[in-house]
Amino acid sequence: MSEIPASIDAVQDALAGQDYVCGRALATVAFLSMKLGRPLFLEGEAGTGKTEIAKAIAAALGRKLIRLQCYEGLDAASAVYEWNFAEQMIAIRTAEATGGADRDALKTELFTEDYLISRPLLDAMRPQPGGAPVLLIDEIDRTDAPFEAFLLEALSDFAVTIPELGTIRAPEPPIVILTSNRTREVHDALKRRCLYHWVDYPDFDREIEILHARAPEAAENLSREVVAFVQALRGEDLFKKPGVAETIDWAKCLLALDMIELSPQVIADTLGAILKYQDDIQKLQGAEATQLLDKVRAELNAA
Numbered sequence: 001m002s003e004i005p006a007s008i009d010a011v012q013d014a015l016a017g018q019d020y021v022c023g024r025a026l027a028t029v030a031f032l033s034m035k036l037g038r039p040l041f042l043e044g045e046a047g048t049g050k051t052e053i054a055k056a057i058a059a060a061l062g063r064k065l066i067r068l069q070c071y072e073g074l075d076a077a078s079a080v081y082e083w084n085f086a087e088q089m090i091a092i093r094t095a096e097a098t099g100g101a102d103r104d105a106l107k108t109e110l111f112t113e114d115y116l117i118s119r120p121l122l123d124a125m126r127p128q129p130g131g132a133p134v135l136l137i138d139e140i141d142r143t144d145a146p147f148e149a150f151l152l153e154a155l156s157d158f159a160v161t162i163p164e165l166g167t168i169r170a171p172e173p174p175i176v177i178l179t180s181n182r183t184r185e186v187h188d189a190l191k192r193r194c195l196y197h198w199v200d201y202p203d204f205d206r207e208i209e210i211l212h213a214r215a216p217e218a219a220e221n222l223s224r225e226v227v228a229f230v231q232a233l234r235g236e237d238l239f240k241k242p243g244v245a246e247t248i249d250w251a252k253c254l255l256a257l258d259m260i261e262l263s264p265q266v267i268a269d270t271l272g273a274i275l276k277y278q279d280d281i282q283k284l285q286g287a288e289a290t291q292l293l294d295k296v297r298a299e300l301n302a303a
Helices: 008-016 024-036 050-061 076-080 085-098 103-110 120-125 145-157 188-192 204-214 220-233 244-256 264-273 278-283 287-302
Strands: 040-043 065-069 081-083 116-118 134-138 159-162 166-169 175-180 195-198
Touching: 008 024, 008 050, 024 040, 024 050, 024 175, 024 195, 040 050, 050 065, 050 134, 050 175, 065 120, 076 081, 076 120, 076 145, 085 103, 120 134, 120 159, 120 166, 145 159, 145 188, 204 220, 204 244, 220 244, 220 287, 244 264, 264 287
Parallel strands: 040 175, 040 195, 065 134, 134 175
Antiparallel strands: 081 116, 159 166
16 A cells, blocks of 8 residues: 555554554544645654654555654754765865866766755655655654754755755655654644644553454453453552553563463562563562552453
8 A cells, every 4th residue: 555545444454454453543643644644743652653654544544754852952954964075175175186176066066866865854855756754753842843844944944954965855845743742842833833732651452452452362351361460550659650562572471481370479570571660660569569469460360
């Protein structure tokens, strides 16, 4: 498939084909984003599937996925292009050695496509096999206000400017998905340019669906215990609550250990799969894990 899905149901089916379980609300905003050519801004806790939906959409449509991983200090030049200075220096030395260097001609030759290194934003503006690519701008909240301002301009026109070459405009706007873990507030101007959706932790039934899709080998009883335990953990006072990604990782760890049900000992041995901070792990050592498991099993039996 390379065409945009024709309905919200078609979006859900396409994502399900990539083992991405998508709720109606998220499928709706994804459909509208693709239909209207508007960037999609996904905000939520880490591990709730924001990045995965971009991968799933790209795979479902047969489009290229171009990922710009944001970080502190990222600037426009690093996101768009850079010149291959090593190759430029070799060309200069070669011209000097042969003695046939025309300085003006050489200067023109050095700033051509032959010496240009494309970065994600420039790649996304170029034609790609299969149609316009999916541009994932991941963790935009890690950047700063100047980069947001530049990005707002680039996404408004779907074009980037290279001073030596001019403006490069996308022949077809890419499918743009921005994600944020909300470590800081992203400026309203950028959000207004996008369609917005908060990606929350799934409820019990949907997380079971997700686990069935991503770890189908897990027995029903183990899946239910794993999901119920992780959801109970999210209600605890933890520094970093486990996301859906941790639920899947933990289930796969338990399967690798040939576990068919949870026990206090196996929970203690595998807490590193779901909790990533030592302070959080210490809270669940000993009797705490046993009490939480007993509570989870009582609720499952009562359901």
